[in-house]
Amino acid sequence: MELMIDQVSKNYGNKQALTDFSLCLKSGVLGLLGPNGAGKTTLMKILATLMRATDGKVTLDGMNIVNNPKEIRKNLGYLPQDFGIYPNLNVIEFLEYMAAVKGLPMKLARQRIQDLLDALNLAQDAKRRIGGFSGGMKQRIGIAQALLNDPKLLIVDEPTVGLDPEERIRFRNLLANLASERIIILSTHIVSDVESIASQIAIMSEGKLLQHALPEDLLIDVEHKVWECTVPSRQLPEIQQSHVVSRVFQRSDGMHVRIISNRRPFPDAEMISPTLEDAYLYYISVRNGGTRND
Ligand SMILES: Nc1ncnc2c1ncn2[C@@H]1O[C@H](COP(=O)(O)OP(=O)(O)OP(=O)(O)O)[C@@H](O)[C@H]1O
Numbered sequence: 001m002e003l004m005i006d007q008v009s010k011n012y013g014n015k016q017a018l019t020d021f022s023l024c025l026k027s028g029v030l031g032l033l034g035p036n037g038a039g040k041t042t043l044m045k046i047l048a049t050l051m052r053a054t055d056g057k058v059t060l061d062g063m064n065i066v067n068n069p070k071e072i073r074k075n076l077g078y079l080p081q082d083f084g085i086y087p088n089l090n091v092i093e094f095l096e097y098m099a100a101v102k103g104l105p106m107k108l109a110r111q112r113i114q115d116l117l118d119a120l121n122l123a124q125d126a127k128r129r130i131g132g133f134s135g136g137m138k139q140r141i142g143i144a145q146a147l148l149n150d151p152k153l154l155i156v157d158e159p160t161v162g163l164d165p166e167e168r169i170r171f172r173n174l175l176a177n178l179a180s181e182r183i184i185i186l187s188t189h190i191v192s193d194v195e196s197i198a199s200q201i202a203i204m205s206e207g208k209l210l211q212h213a214l215p216e217d218l219l220i221d222v223e224h225k226v227w228e229c230t231v232p233s234r235q236l237p238e239i240q241q242s243h244v245v246s247r248v249f250q251r252s253d254g255m256h257v258r259i260i261s262n263r264r265p266f267p268d269a270e271m272i273s274p275t276l277e278d279a280y281l282y283y284i285s286v287r288n289g290g291t292r293n294d
Contacts, residue, residue, distance in 0.1 A: 001027050001061060001152050003047070003183050008056035010042050010207075017042040018207045021056070029179045031194025031215075032187040033280055034204040040187040041081060043204075044157045047185070048078040060153060073102070077146030077154040081161070083138070087131025091122055091141060094130055098145040109148065116144040120174065136167025143174065154184045160193050172197050191277040201276070203283045210283045218279040225262055225286070226278045227269040230254045244285040246278050260286055 003025040010018040018039045023030075034040050045051040047058060049069045058065045065072045086094055092113060099109035117123040120140045125133070130141060139159055146154060156175070160168045175184055176197040186194055194201065195215070202212045211218065226246070231239060233255050239245060243265055247258040258272070259265045260282050 001183060002059075003153060004059045005043075005047070006057050006059070008043070008046060008053045008058060010039070010046065010051070011054045016207055018046075018053070021204070021207070021209050023202060023209060023212055025183050025185070025200070027179070027181060027183055028199035029175060029184045029186055029194070029197050031198030031201045032185055032204065033189065033191060033194065033201060034187075035189055035284060037206075038189075038204045039207040040189075040204065041157055042207075044078070044080075044155050044185070044187055047153070048076060048080075048155055049073060050078075074149060075152040077149065077151035079139075079142045079146045079154075079156045079159060081157040083142040085130050085138060085141065088129060090129055091117070091126045091144075094141065095144055095148065099148050102149055104148060112148055112150070113144075116147055120144050134167070135162040136164065136170065139163060139167070139171055140174070143171075147178070152182050154178065154182055156184065156186045158188055159186065160188065160190060168193070191275075191280050195276050203280060205284055215276055218276060218283075219274050222260070222274040222279040222282045224271060225260055225282060226272050226274045227259045227261060227265055228256060228272045229259070229266050229269040230256055244281055246275075246281050262286065 005021060005023045008018055008021045009016070021043065032040055042051070046053050049065050049072055052066060060072055060075065063071060086097070089097065095113045095116070096109060099106070099113065104112070117126050120143060122140055122144065125137065130138065160171060163171060172193065175186060178184060179197070186198065188194060198215060200212065201215055201218055203210045230253055236248065236255055236257070239257060244260040245257055246260055249256040259269065260278055
């Protein structure tokens with residue numbers, strides 16, 4: 001299984017949302033990280049054959065997705081950011097409806113729905129109307145509809161928006177279990193969503209790919225560039241202006257500030273071990289021509 005994104009660009013009128021974006025993926029979870037407006041949804045929509053690139057091409061196992069949309073959709077599952085549900089349908093009715101839209105034979109669909117209800121822990125709620133469900137349950141139904149056709153490529157756009165911390169963890173575990181025999185692309189601006197499950201990370205900003213690497217290699221990139229110091233709280237606004245601050249902790253002895261910087265930011269700053277969130281900030285704010293004291 002191979003997804004090849006080859007020099008893809010997308011313009012909306014004068015707005016360049018993607019520029020020469022290239023990436024080659026095999027099975028596993030790709031965490032696609034980027035701030036709001038980076039172009040993640042645009043890329044997801046192109047991969048899901050819902051939008052055409054202005055330039056470049058995308059192939060799944062060598063098949064151009066633009067020339068073979070029907071064949072590609074058979075192998076594709078997509079959970080968009082604003083996933084629309086039908087609140088008056090119960091879970092089974094909704095999934096049968098989605099299976100019909102996807103053109104699955106009903107006998108096969110019924111079996112698949114049963115398997116998914118069990119796998120996604122929805123069986124006991126299968127006859128309840130979706131309208132009354134929590135965010136986490138709606139997301140599980142969203143994943144169920146995306147998996148109806150047992151897709152080779154599963155695309156999930158900002159899936160944890162609106163979920164509580166427990167639902168977030170459950171959702172991450174669920175994706176991790178699905179990853180072994182398919183390509184999963186999980187787009188988010190929340191690093192902790194992908195930290196535990198992504199086998200690879202792509203970081204994008206302003207329509208461009210800044211880095212594509214294994215999580216452990218991203219950590220190596222940012223080694224010796226993460227610092228912590230303790231400052232009086234009145235100094236904090238000035239430090240946030242002049243440095244890339246990844247975290248601030250209030251402690252009894254003052255504010256503990258975590259700073260990403262190529263150089264020791266203050267004489268008493270201590271070098272500390274990086275996290276993936278530090279690496280993400282490094283690529284977005286420091287290496288990508290950041291304007292602060294670096
Ligand atoms: N239909 C459109 N017309 C014009 N500009 C658009 C359109 N859709 C998106 N854009 C712009 O293209 C850029 C990329 O948007 P996109 O939604 O792909 O980013 P994103 O990384 O998914 O951000 P978010 O997480 O906020 O959805 C943004 O600057 C956005 O304002």
